[in-house]
Amino acid sequence: MRDVAPKDTWTVFKIMGEFVEGFETLRPVEPAVSIFGGSRVRKGSRYYRKAVHVSQALAREGFSIITGGGPGIMEAANLGARRGGGRSIGLNIRLPFEHRPNRHIDTLVNFNYFFARKVMFIKYACAYVVFPGGYGTLDETFEALTLVQTHKVDNFPVIMIGRDFWQGMIRWMRREMLGRGMINKDDQRLFTVTDDAQEVCRLVREGWRRRVQVNGTHRRL
Numbered sequence: 258m259r260d261v262a263p264k265d266t267w268t269v270f271k272i273m274g275e276f277v278e279g280f281e282t283l284r285p286v287e288p289a290v291s292i293f294g295g296s297r298v299r300k301g302s303r304y305y306r307k308a309v310h311v312s313q314a315l316a317r318e319g320f321s322i323i324t325g326g327g328p329g330i331m332e333a334a335n336l337g338a339r340r341g342g343g344r345s346i347g348l349n350i351r352l353p354f355e356h357r358p359n360r361h362i363d364t365l366v367n368f369n370y371f372f373a374r375k376v377m378f379i380k381y382a383c384a385y386v387v388f389p390g391g392y393g394t395l396d397e398t399f400e401a402l403t404l405v406q407t408h409k410v411d412n413f414p415v416i417m418i419g420r421d422f423w424q425g426m427i428r429w430m431r432r433e434m435l436g437r438g439m440i441n442k443d444d445q446r447l448f449t450v451t452d453d454a455q456e457v458c459r460l461v462r463e464g465w466r467r468r469v470q471v472n473g474t475h476r477r478l
Contacts, residue, residue: 287381
């Protein structure tokens with residue numbers, strides 16, 4: 258086994274620093290919902306408008322909104338949070354080719370490490386709301402489903418918005434993953450697909466209340 262290089266040791270401290278900053282900054286934000294979706298979704302498009310509407314409705318019900326802080330769906334969700342009078346949070350990842358944080362963020366936390374950022378998305382949210390997106394969106398979605406499936410998190414709704422976008426993937430999952438025994442029928446119930454903002458709010462409320470009952474947390478909606 259090779260010796261640990263000094264550079265590796267400093268990397269550990271940098272990682273710890275990101276966790277500490279995230280924990281200290283995000284502790285007051287609960288209850289919160291993490292909203293994901295593509296950075297390439299155009300402003301004013303159908304999904305952009307839907308993300309504004311959904312996050313605004315959630316903010317009015319007392320939920321903070323957490324996003325990746327970028328453009329597209331993330332920008333729309335942060336905008337909706339502000340319009341709804343809620344707290345608008347961006348967890349920005351520093352990349353050499355990517356965007357700057359959008360201008361609708363009240364609380365910004367910057368990260369160099371994807372895994373530290375992912376911990377914050379899941380730790381401080383009571384639900385994931387997922388809009389159409391690319392590899393990053395799918396990565397975050399399936400990590401959440403894995404955590405729910407393995408009972409690392411409980412009472413955690415994963416809600417996918419955009420039936421026309423998700424239905425092809427869901428058919429494939431049923432045909433290939435379920436059909437080949439890679440998942441079971443119960444695993445298909447780990448997420449909900451809807452285009453109804455009221456249903457999203459209801460599912461998020463119910464998930465939060467179940468979490469309150471189980472964990473004995475004093476914060477209630």
